[in-house]
Amino acid sequence: MKHKTPALTVDGILFNDHSILLVQRKHAPFQGAWALPGGFVEYGEKTEDAVVREVFEETNVKTKIHSLFGVYSDPCRDPRGHTVTVVYLIDRVDGDLRAGDDASSAKFFKMNELPALAFDHAEIIKDAFQRIQHGVLSKM
Numbered sequence: 836m837k838h839k840t841p842a843l844t845v846d847g848i849l850f851n852d853h854s855i856l857l858v859q860r861k862h863a864p865f866q867g868a869w870a871l872p873g874g875f876v877e878y879g880e881k882t883e884d885a886v887v888r889e890v891f892e893e894t895n896v897k898t899k900i901h902s903l904f905g906v907y908s909d910p911c912r913d914p915r916g917h918t919v920t921v922v923y924l925i926d927r928v929d930g931d932l933r934a935g936d937d938a939s940s941a942k943f944f945k946m947n948e949l950p951a952l953a954f955d956h957a958e959i960i961k962d963a964f965q966r967i968q969h970g971v972l973s974k975m
Contacts, residue, residue: 839909840874840919840957841877841908841916841917841918841919841940842913842915842916842917842918842919843882843918843919843920843921843970844873844874844875844876844918844919844920845873845874845876845882845885845886845889845920845922845923845925845952846870846871846872846873846886846914846919846920846921846922846956846959847871847873847886847887847889847898847922847923847924847925847964848871848874848892848904848922848923848924848925848959848960849890849896849898849924849926850879850924850925851871851927851943851949852943853941853945853946854944854946855871855943855944855946855949855960855963856871856872856894856896856932856941856942856943857869857870857871857872857941857942857943857944857949857950857952858870858871858893858934858937858938858940858941859939859940860892860938860939860943860953861935861937861938861939862874862912862937864913864915865953865954866952867939867953868921868950868951868952868953869944869949869950869951869953869956870953870956871922871956871959871960872889872890872891872893872894872913872938872941872953873886873889873890873893873922874889874937877920880923880946881925882899882923885897886898886900886921886923886925887900887925888962890925891926891967892935892936892937893928893934893935893936893937893938893941894933894934894935894938894941895930895931895932895933895934895935895941896927896928896929896931896932896941897927898925898926898927898928899925899926899928900923900925900926900938901923901925901926902923902924903921903922903923903924903934903964904922904924904959905922905959905962906919906920906922907920907922907955907958907959908920908922909955912954912955913944913954914972920954920964922959924963934946937973944965946960
C-alpha cells in the first residue's frame with residue numbers, strides 16, 4: 836500500500852497602502868480567478884525560499900519574509916488534491932510589478948474591492964484583515 840501525503844505549497848501576503856497583491860491565474864484550477872501569489876514547494880527547498888521565488892516568478896517583485904502568518908490545511912482547499920499551504924507576510928524589496936510564470940495579471944486590490952478568489956484565499960485574506968483590525972498585525 837502506497838503512503839499518501841499532502842502536497843506542500845506557499846502563499847505570500849504583500850500589503851501596500853491598504854491594498855493586497857493578487858495574481859490572476861493563467862491555468863486551471865480556477866483559471867482567470869485571482870489568488871495570492873504562491874505555488875508548490877520544490878523538493879529540497881525551504882518554504883521560506885519557495886515563497887520568495889514563487890512571488891518573484893509570478894509578479895517580478897523581489898520580497899523578503901516579514902513573518903510566518905499561518906498554515907492552512909483543509910483537505911478540500913484545492914480540487915487537485917490535498918494541499919497544505921504555509922502563508923507568509925512578505926515585504927517588497929524591489930522590482931516593477933508585472934505578471935509572469937503562471938499569472939496572466941498581477942495587481943494590488945483595495946481590501947474593500949477584492950475580486951472572486953481562488954482556493955481558500957478569501958478565508959486567508961479575511962483572517963489577515965481581522966488580525967490587522969484587532970491590532971495583531973500592523974502591515975498596512
